[in-house]
Amino acid sequence: MQDINWNITFRGCILKCNIMGRTLALVFVTLVLHALWGSALSALLGPRITATKILDLAEVDKNGYCYSCIKIDNICYNHTELFELPAPFGEHPVVKRMGIMKSSNLLYYNFEPALSDKEYSKVAFVSLYSTNFSGVISGWQSFNFGPFDINQNNKKVYLGGSDGIWVVNTISRFPAFFSMKANLITNVVVRDNVYFTASGYDGIFKYVDGYYVGQLVDKTINNFILDIGYNIVYLNDTGLYISFRSKSQNDVRLSTERFIRGLTVDGKGAVYAWHVDGIYKVTLGKVLSQSTLKRVSNLAPDAMTFDQSNNIIYSIGKKLYKLSKVTTSDCFGM
Known part of the structure; x- marks a missing residue:
């Protein structure tokens, strides 16, 4: 094979090539000129085909999606x-009610403990800031607390159970008697006053300054809330x-x-x-x-x-x- 001798000079697109025959030289020159003309036309006319846009999810602003x-x-x-x-749950953990003391971000929730526990329903609490701060509301008797609601203004939790309505504050969390002794309380809702239902009674009762103000709804109530x-x-x-x-x-x-x-x-x-x-x-x-x-x-x-x-x-x-x-x-x- 003959040696290939290159002597290439770009001056006004003039190319001199001494290579195995003129045909190969002509092809090479054509390719070079095509590339040069293509670059020049692209600069003058811009790209003729728009590139496909690709969304890189790794670069997407997480606040935008x-x-x-x-x-x-x-x-x-x-x-x-x-x-x-965190609670001593029974075999099949179920929570039916939850509420948050918004000033402290403390979550209250009811749960059913193990069958060996003397109470069939309890209310526990845990901080949404740290699970290290948690516990179960308990006292000197079996309360069977289930329904409850939170008064955000005075930072108290009103609990209904098998022996009336009780209340705990954010400091002691030890139940203090409130009302309806010896009654099974089935629902408690707190707004400006305490509203409740009790087993064996129709309707929703409103507690105002130590007095009960009639039946707001004269029907048997399983659950209720106020908008x-x-x-x-x-x-x-x-x-x-x-x-x-x-x-x-x-x-x-x-x-x-x-x-x-x-x-x-x-x-x-x-x-x-x-x-x-x-x-x-x-x-x-x-x-x-x-x-x-x-x-x-x-x-x-x-x-x-x-x-x-x-x-x-x-x-x-x-x-x-x-x-x-x-x-x-x-x-x-x-």
Whole structure:
């Protein structure tokens, strides 16, 4: 094979090549000129083909998207598993009620202890800041505490049980008697006053300055809550109803479902219910009789409440989760 001798000079696109024959030289020159002309045309005309845009998820601003794939009522939430609730649970842990003392971020919840325990229902607490601060409310007798609610203003927790209504503060957490001695209390709700239901009695009672003010709803009540307008959402054996503060309005049945797991109210006073098939929201209609119960998520918690930032705190078994609102409408997955 002959040696290849290169003598290349670019001056006004002139190329001299001494290589095995003129044909190869011509091909090489053509390729070089094509490349040079292509570069020049690209500079003059710009690229003719737009490059495909690629989204690198590693570079996406995490505040701009919701990675939890959970939307509730068209709001996107980031989903976080917090911790396991510390309590001497029974074989199958179930929490039915939760509430948060917002000034201290202390979560209260009821649970069923082991069958060997002399009480069939108890209320425990744990700090959302640190699980090291936790405990179970107990006293000198079997209270069987289950229903409870929190007075955020005076920082007290009102508990119903097998021997009336009791109250604990944030310092001692030792039960002090409040009212309804020797009665089984089935529900407690605290607003400006204490509202409750008791086994063997129809209706919802209101406690004002040591006196009971009638029956707000003259029916057997399984569970109830008050919304921001003091309308009562209640559950009985025929379904879920709303009883309006204005007595000129008839009660409206929102659902025929009688096995709703629980009721709660968020920081803005809206009522939520949850069931085995999801979370529901009560919406008042412009005409009150057209108020509705709408499913807003297929998430099915055992218990649910709202923290001081109006984020959802919920439990499944003894695991506790948090749904934090994200300022975006983009949510992956749902």
